[in-house]
Each structure stands twice: as structure tokens, then as C-alpha cells.
Amino acid sequence: MNENIISGKIMAALILLFCDQQEINKTKLNKLLFFTDLLSFRKHRATITKTNYFKMQYGPVPEYVDIVKSVLEKRGSLISTAYTWGGGVSYEYRTAQINRSKVEGALTPEQLECQVEINRVFSNLSAATLSDFSHDIEPWKSADWYEALNFDIIREASNEVEIDAFFNKHGIKYS
Numbered sequence: 001m002n003e004n005i006i007s008g009k010i011m012a013a014l015i016l017l018f019c020d021q022q023e024i025n026k027t028k029l030n031k032l033l034f035f036t037d038l039l040s041f042r043k044h045r046a047t048i049t050k051t052n053y054f055k056m057q058y059g060p061v062p063e064y065v066d067i068v069k070s071v072l073e074k075r076g077s078l079i080s081t082a083y084t085w086g087g088g089v090s091y092e093y094r095t096a097q098i099n100r101s102k103v104e105g106a107l108t109p110e111q112l113e114c115q116v117e118i119n120r121v122f123s124n125l126s127a128a129t130l131s132d133f134s135h136d137i138e139p140w141k142s143a144d145w146y147e148a149l150n151f152d153i154i155r156e157a158s159n160e161v162e163i164d165a166f167f168n169k170h171g172i173k174y175s
Contacts (some may be wrong), residue, residue: 013110031130034060055143059131
């Protein structure tokens with residue numbers, strides 16, 4: 001099977017799990033995906049989604065995330081709601097009825113463990129707080145605007161220490 005299709009299915013599973021039984025706004029969802037991939041990279045030397053993240057104004061944005069959400073909406077698995085405010089529109093997502101065990105089955109036990117841990121620690125935090133967190137660590141700090149983040153930079157010893165301190169500070173299990 002094509003690696004992009006596999007990556008899309010994995011991202012879809014993560015999105016459905018994060019949006020299950022709660023509304024998540026677009027920015028927060030992007031950050032939850034990023035931190036899940038960051039945790040996976042620190043633990044297993046590979047991201048879960050195998051996608052690029054780009055340095056954008058409100059934090060890392062995963063490539064293809066809008067396409068995956070659109071497919072999920074068309075299939076009736078994901079419901080989006082647009083809210084207008086001051087000068088723009090904000091989108092929130094929640095799942096329709098899903099077969100949670102089937103969705104979880106799309107992930108390996110290691111991938112699911114990363115998702116569960118990030119959800120446990122960060123699901124109750126605001127998008128703004130998560131954006132601030134993402135801006136304080138690598139690979140965000142060394143990327144230029146609109147550039148793909150380089151997860152490999154985490155392998156440098158000083159950056160591993162920084163990432164470990166970040167996870168420890170937030171009570172995230174990574175070893």
C-alpha cells in the first residue's frame with residue numbers, strides 16, 4: 001500500500017481519537033498531532049504520521065491535515081462546526097459515532113500509547129497554551145517561517161535534553 005495512504009489512515013485515526021467525545025478547535029488539533037509525533041520521535045526515532053509539519057503563525061501545522069479532515073467529514077466520521085468571531089472564522093471538530101476499537105486498531109500499540117499519553121496531559125489545555133509550548137522547543141525554534149520542521153535536529157544531545165525536560169515538566173512518560 002502507498003506510504004501516503006498509510007500515513008493518511010494513521011493521521012485519520014489520531015484525529016478521530018482526539019476528537020472523540022469532545023470538540024477540538026483546528027489549532028489545538030494540529031498541536032495534539034504535533035506533540036504525539038514529537039513524543040513518538042523521541043521514544044522510537046520515528047513520527048507516527050510520517051508527515052511534514054510547517055512553521056506557521058500559530059505553531060506547527062501538519063501537511064495534508066486538511067485533506068484528511070475533509071475525507072473524514074465526507075465519510076461522516078468527523079463533524080466540523082464553523083464559528084464566526086470578530087474578524088474571522090474558527091473551526092471545531094468532533095467525531096460522529098465511531099467504532100473506537102476499530103479506530104484504535106489502525107495504530108500500533110506504541111502509536112496508541114503516544115496518542116493516549118498526549119491526550120491525557122494536553123487535552124484540557126487551550127490551543128494558545130499548546131501553541132506557546134510548541135514555540136519553545138525544537139524543532140520549531142530552528143525552522144524559518146513556512147519551512148518544514150526538521151525532527152532530526154532533536155537527535156542532537158542538547159535538544160534531547162530540552163525535549164526530555166519538556167516532557168518531564170508536563171508529566172509525560174517517554175521512556
